[in-house]
Amino acid sequence: MGGQDGDTETEALQSARWLYCGEPDDRQKAVLVQFSNGKLQNPGDMHFTLYNSTDLVNPRQKSHRIVAAETDRLSYVGNNFGTGALKCNTLCRHFVGILNKTSGQMEVYDAELFNMQPLFAEDAIEREPPQETQNKTFRDKLDSCIEAFGSTKQKRSLNSRRMNKVGSESLNISVAKAAENIIDTKGVDALVSDALQDDVQDDSLYLPPCYADAAKPEDVYRFEDILSPAEYDALESPSEAFRKVTSEDILKMIEENSHCSFVIEMLKSLPADEEHRNRQARSIWFLDALIRFRAQKVIKGKSALGPGIPHIINTKLLKQFTCLTYNNGRLQNLISSSMKAKITAYAIILALHINNFQIDLTALQRDLKLSEKRMIEIAKAMRLKISKIKASLADGREEGHRLGTLSVPLPPAQTSDRQSKRKKMY
Structure with missing residues (x-):
């Protein structure tokens, strides 16, 4: 009986027809995982959880996925974005084939490879938001996200805005100090007189040379x-x-x-x-x-x-x-x-x-x-x-x-x- 079953399976493999099941959405790709610290001895004891990004508008964000896995001894995490993502996902395509022995068709699906890295207790503690982060405003938190995951254009815009803010604050402080010094030196009455004289001269600034004599x-x-x-x-x-x-x-x-x-x-x-x-x-x-x-x-x-x-x-x-x-x-x-x-x-x-x-x-x-x-x-x-x-x-x-x-x-x-x-x- 065992020999007959083996022959039947071999015949099915030899006559199998490939059936590509379309190009599903990135969120529907099959998940392939590899572990950075070796091979699992008991893969059946692993518990996997897949997290998809909730942002469905931004094309750079909606394809972000995180895979978490747990064993009795360690926890693992892998993602398809950031510094820990595998470059091979962008350089080549992965597929998973499932053989239907009854129909003789090999159903082929798109897949994505994740590199699972162990997560230690110290890392988990470090990942908890510190007190100063909890006290940040929404604008500050958004800027932190741009620093971590933003595009080059977004990061350049963030740096420009921060430089402008620093420059504006420095300018305001300098102007305020200069105004205080002028007021202390000349007095309010003298400043009002100067301002009136400047107003009288304003209309002549845009005139060509006038030879009054x-x-x-x-x-x-x-x-x-x-x-x-x-x-x-x-x-x-x-x-x-x-x-x-x-x-x-x-x-x-x-x-x-x-x-x-x-x-x-x-x-x-x-x-x-x-x-x-x-x-x-x-x-x-x-x-x-x-x-x-x-x-x-x-x-x-x-x-x-x-x-x-x-x-x-x-x-x-x-x-x-x-x-x-x-x-x-x-x-x-x-x-x-x-x-x-x-x-x-x-x-x-x-x-x-x-x-x-x-x-x-x-x-x-x-x-x-x-x-x-x-x-x-x-x-x-x-x-x-x-x-x-x-x-x-x-x-x-x-x-x-x-x-x-x-x-x-x-x-x-x-x-x-x-x-x-x-x-x-x-």
Whole structure:
């Protein structure tokens, strides 16, 4: 009988057909174990427990598994992650085959190999969370987990955040000490006075050089400080369309809304003299560029206003009217609020040179998408004379506008309403 059974089993093995049972989820793989300290004499006496990660979202965490085994003498533990995991699991695949003697099929399943290491009592004591760990916040515990099991990117982000925190704390301490020393040295009244004086000077920070003692209006804010000779020469080709503009071209601009109303009104009054017309056309083109440039917030790419802009003009706009910032891993040119104020001041000065040093501030303010109050503040900082006029509308009605005039001698510098209110408070 024994011989017949052996023959039957041999025939089944010889005629067995392989049947691969698909690629199951990592959590369903068969478990193969090997023991780091030798071979088991009585494997039937082992008790195994398999633990699967509860995180089913993170692809790096959901496949984590831990196998625990116990005998009468020792406890063993193995895992498929961390420093104790076997590298062969990532370099090759393991399979387990189960022969069905009745059907003659060898059912093949995916498997995973675990290296079981003995767990001694001392290790168990060390693994108990110390008192300081129990008192940690959730953020601290999460950071500890990132240190132990996080990806390279997560660990780099953690180190960066900790360095920033240390730097911020050190900076706050230094600033606090410096403030205490200044207050003790100068006193509160002197500091308030200095702050008010700084506020008065803030509006002049973004203005080009002002020659307050000039004898003529054109020398108060010099044209060369707005456009250098090299920049002026570079505008010859781009401004050609403005120089040759006709009434039909202007009507088309109005219909297509391709240029702001302030620029169109200036194009309507270009002088006939070729030399003056050329200068006006280049100035109007750059004024139009400033208005379009100011409407942006972040400059994307290397070109400030798209193709067709001379390189020297593009460089001027980026270097003189933007702040370099770091965002999302790359450098960007940002047009901040202070830069927008600077562009406004330069646009006003350029418009004054174009229009005989008298301009409609309200019309320019609307094209710059600026509030009237802020426009008046900047004009006052530039020491323009502000007056009221009646402007005619297309439907025959009239509305009140603000007129800005640059004349010498310059009026005294005026403070804004905001600064006057602050002075009254003190």
